[in-house]
Amino acid sequence: MALDFTFTEEQEFFRQTIRDTVNRMIMPRVKELDEKEEFPWDLWREFAALGYLGLRHEEKYGGMGTDTITQMIFYEELARGSCGFFMSVTMQILMGTYFIGRFGNEEIKQRILVPAIKGEKIGTICFTEDQSGSDLAGTRTLATKVDGGWRINGRKQWITNGPIADFATVMATVDPKLGLKGLNFFLVERKTKDRDGFVSGQRLHKLGSRCSVTGELVFDNVFIPDENFLGEEIGKGVQYAGEILNEVRVMTGMSALAIAREAMEDARQYANNRIAFGNPISKYQLIREKFAKFWAWYEAARTFLYKCAWMIQNNIPCINECMLAKYHATEMCMYAVEEAMRIYGGNAFCTEYPVQRYWRDAKFLLYGGGTHEVLCDYLGRVYCKG
Amino acid sequence: MDIFVLVKQVPDPEATIRIKTDTELEIENKYFTNFFDEIAIEAALRLKEKFGGKVTVLTVDHRRVDALRRGISMGADEAVQIADPALEGSDPFAIARILTAYLKDKPFDLILAGRQAMDDDSGIVGIALAEALNIPHVHSIIGLEVDPSKKEAKVIREVENGKEHLTCPLPALFTCQKGLNTPRIPLVMNVMKAMKAQIKKVDSASLGMEPNKVGSSSLQVKVLRYLPPPKRPPVKMIKEDYPENVKILVRLLREEAKVL
Ligand SMILES: Cc1cc2nc3c(=O)[nH]c(=O)nc-3n(C[C@H](O)[C@H](O)[C@H](O)COP(=O)(O)OP(=O)(O)OC[C@H]3O[C@@H](n4cnc5c(N)ncnc54)[C@H](O)[C@@H]3O)c2cc1C
Numbered sequence: 001m002a003l004d005f006t007f008t009e010e011q012e013f014f015r016q017t018i019r020d021t022v023n024r025m026i027m028p029r030v031k032e033l034d035e036k037e038e039f040p041w042d043l044w045r046e047f048a049a050l051g052y053l054g055l056r057h058e059e060k061y062g063g064m065g066t067d068t069i070t071q072m073i074f075y076e077e078l079a080r081g082s083c084g085f086f087m088s089v090t091m092q093i094l095m096g097t098y099f100i101g102r103f104g105n106e107e108i109k110q111r112i113l114v115p116a117i118k119g120e121k122i123g124t125i126c127f128t129e130d131q132s133g134s135d136l137a138g139t140r141t142l143a144t145k146v147d148g149g150w151r152i153n154g155r156k157q158w159i160t161n162g163p164i165a166d167f168a169t170v171m172a173t174v175d176p177k178l179g180l181k182g183l184n185f186f187l188v189e190r191k192t193k194d195r196d197g198f199v200s201g202q203r204l205h206k207l208g209s210r211c212s213v214t215g216e217l218v219f220d221n222v223f224i225p226d227e228n229f230l231g232e233e234i235g236k237g238v239q240y241a242g243e244i245l246n247e248v249r250v251m252t253g254m255s256a257l258a259i260a261r262e263a264m265e266d267a268r269q270y271a272n273n274r275i276a277f278g279n280p281i282s283k284y285q286l287i288r289e290k291f292a293k294f295w296a297w298y299e300a301a302r303t304f305l306y307k308c309a310w311m312i313q314n315n316i317p318c319i320n321e322c323m324l325a326k327y328h329a330t331e332m333c334m335y336a337v338e339e340a341m342r343i344y345g346g347n348a349f350c351t352e353y354p355v356q357r358y359w360r361d362a363k364f365l366l367y368g369g370g371t372h373e374v375l376c377d378y379l380g381r382v383y384c385k386g
Numbered sequence: 387m388d389i390f391v392l393v394k395q396v397p398d399p400e401a402t403i404r405i406k407t408d409t410e411l412e413i414e415n416k417y418f419t420n421f422f423d424e425i426a427i428e429a430a431l432r433l434k435e436k437f438g439g440k441v442t443v444l445t446v447d448h449r450r451v452d453a454l455r456r457g458i459s460m461g462a463d464e465a466v467q468i469a470d471p472a473l474e475g476s477d478p479f480a481i482a483r484i485l486t487a488y489l490k491d492k493p494f495d496l497i498l499a500g501r502q503a504m505d506d507d508s509g510i511v512g513i514a515l516a517e518a519l520n521i522p523h524v525h526s527i528i529g530l531e532v533d534p535s536k537k538e539a540k541v542i543r544e545v546e547n548g549k550e551h552l553t554c555p556l557p558a559l560f561t562c563q564k565g566l567n568t569p570r571i572p573l574v575m576n577v578m579k580a581m582k583a584q585i586k587k588v589d590s591a592s593l594g595m596e597p598n599k600v601g602s603s604s605l606q607v608k609v610l611r612y613l614p615p616p617k618r619p620p621v622k623m624i625k626e627d628y629p630e631n632v633k634i635l636v637r638l639l640r641e642e643a644k645v646l
Contacts, residue, residue: 010581013455016398016418021571051574064578275621 005303011073018077021050026081033082033211034357039164040211043085048119053092057101061109062117068247068313072306075251079258083361084211090251091160091212092116096123098244099169099185103230108187112167121166126156126217127241133158133367134374136171136238137179141219143172143186149225152188155201155218162215163203166190169230170198170219171237183237187228188219196223208360246312246322249369253305253329256365257298260336263358264294267340274345281343290339298336301329320382323375330365330372337362387439387534389430390489391462392499392512393423393453394445408611419453422500424460424569426562429530430498431461431570437534439495442466444488446481448473451585459572459580470590475602478506482514484600487593489519495534497559501526508607509561516559524552528565532556 007015025047026033033040047053056071057063066074071093079086097116100108100123115121132138141154152172159165167189173182191197201216231240268291271282281287304325311318337359341348348355366372397403401416430441442464443457454465468484476484489497497519499512509525516523528549529542537556542549544563554560572580590600598604622638624631640646 009451010455013452014577014581016452017456017459017572017577020418024571049573050571055574064574066578 005306007073011069014070015073015077018074019080022077022081026078026085030082030357031354033084034208035210035351037205037210039088039213040085044088044119047085047089051117053089053119054117055093057097057113057117061101061113068250068309069306071247072250072254072309075254076258079255080262082211083255083259083364084209086255087160087209087212087364090255091124092119092122094247094251095125095244096161096165096169099125099230099240100167100187102240103185103232104187105227108227112187112189116167122161122164124159124161124165124168124217126159126162126168126170128158129155130157134371136183136241139171139173139183140176141170141172142176143174143184145174146223149223150186150229152186152219152222152224155216157216158204158214159217160212160214162217163200163213165217168198168217170217171241174234178235180238181235183241184234185230185237185240186224187230188222188224191222198222207363208357209364242319245369246308246318249322249326250305250308250312252365252369253301253308253326256326256329256333256362257302257305259358259362259365260294260298260301260333263337263340263355263362264291264298266353266355266358267291267343270347271343287343290343294332294336294339297328297332301325301332305329320379323370323379326369327372327375327379333362333365387433387437387495387532388493389433389439389441389496389498390492390494391423391426391430391441391443391457392445392485392497392515393427393443393457394420394500394503394505395447395450395452396420396503396505405612405614409609411612417450417452419456420500420503420505422502422504422562422564423453424456424500425564425566426498426500427457427460427462428567428569429562430496432567433496433530433532434461434463437532440464444468444485446473446476446484454585455580455583456572457580458583459577460570461572461576464586465583466586466588468588468590468593470600472590472595472597472601475605476600477605477607478508478510479514479606480600480604481511482518483604484590484593484595485511485515486518487590487595488588489515495537495556496532496539497521497557499559499561501561501563512559512561519559521557521559522554523559523561524554525561526563527560528563530560530562530566 054063055066055074059065078089097113100113104113112121116123127136129140144151167187170186170188171183172186174184175182189195189197191199198217198219201218203213203215206214271287272280274281308318308322308325311321340355341359344353344355347353395417397413398416398418401414404412406412434441441462443454443462444466445453446468448469448471451467454467458465468488502509513523513525524541524543527541527543531540539554539556539558541552541554541560624634626634
């Protein structure tokens, strides 16, 4: 029996546990987190104390070393709560600490990874600049080799956790003329009395996912020692980035599932109770069609995403699959939040109902892990080549 | 202190439940630990943390162990599943007989249970077990202090318009009510432990249970018929203007809704 779509009893238990944790810790605060637009330090500390920030790291650094499917179950359930909090947590678990866990030396891991897993130090990853987002080859942040280390100069934008970050994995070029081949990752810490480092620039105010704080980081001739170069050899940054992207894309897809489901479950309840022309609006075929379409796309998206998780877990190459699944799940989510907005009628437009929050939160899915134009351009090219 | 906690997995409030036949329900496969049992687990863990000892979570369920894993994820030391196809369809009295058979030779200081299970709301198992084991019990406690040296517990339970403070010699059985504590959220480390935990299985034959004393052949309480909750009555609009509408409303509240 090679094909089996069931979760094990243990995985179901894990899902139920996360669900309950999210219901108790996060759900009662979702509205407040969105409205305050501040990083919820109290929730962060409480949540970090449970140990989930170490989900995918080695046990010897305080992690749990779980498998990919377990991680994806965690992401799917966590994203039901506050989307902003989800972004901060996943940045810490995955993108913000991945290269430190992979390339950091023992001293760096003890000094940075161990407290990061405890939630005591906050991490992030920096690709985006004012003139380069999708187009990584346009990266202008420069790493210049000097005696005993590197000097970093540049500005990074749109950095999740940026305003509160203690350390960052920074993509910089050793020579802009080399394009993608010049790109590498460096570990840079925040400037303190005793250490050179980055400082915060402007903070951004966002449409959604508002309790994750986002902003600019400024690198003004920052010196970092040699061991802060994250990689085995120079010029492999893009390859390394590619190696984490499968996970990032499936994780992003998981949050699409969660947001879409929350939106549509609320909409279902609304449609069953809202009376128009003498009937609950769920009796009308045009409304029912929205649910049917959502349901079909949701089931397909979920199955595809877990297939990708399974492929990652079993080391089966799946770059295209993960792109397709992220693209599909995100478009499904866009459909769900859009239609939920319509099902709620005018009530969708006031902040009393959560549906507008799902709609706002969901929009972040369009950019992380590759915009859909970029993904589709690439995937279409691959498909046409045959 | 050696503490046993009785736990049950009940349908998740989100699970859909349909009436299949008059006496059979079809329940979606979504279960979680009975809310009051989590309070009991928490109470047991707090006593263990204070006085040392061991907490064992115990369930009678042929199919599922979710509540046992929940217990371990919260910090329980051991989990025991009394599982046997013969137990299927047991009523609360049969469950109490099975638990009696398992516990009668075991050393323990305290047994804790939830005040009732959120599915059948019967609230019988804990009390019936205490009677069968011939130990004292207090139902629905909201306060618990133990003095292990005196082998005594002080408990508080809610009664109408007040609280009753009681002392009780140990070993005893208490059923736990909301307000006793707030159950902890498990640490991921313990969640992982719970996922991997070996759960001890015990069958009814090894407990010396006669087949006619358990399962559907032993029922003292029989379900005759399940009835769905009544459909919500249609909304009644009062079309008249003020002050006529107020008069009609008061009359309807008095005569139809009978709330005044
Ligand atoms: C909430 C949020 C959090 C973020 N957090 C981080 C973070 O922590 N770290 C970080 O580095 N970045 C972060 N980003 C930035 C994100 O990674 C970028 O927004 C993303 O890479 C897209 O880049 P861009 O915004 O510069 O858009 P651009 O690349 O300028 O794209 C603009 C438009 O042009 C289209 N386009 C671009 N190239 C092509 C092409 N070849 N063919 C067709 N169309 C094309 C795009 O699809 C898009 O529609 C975050 C963004 C958001 C919204």
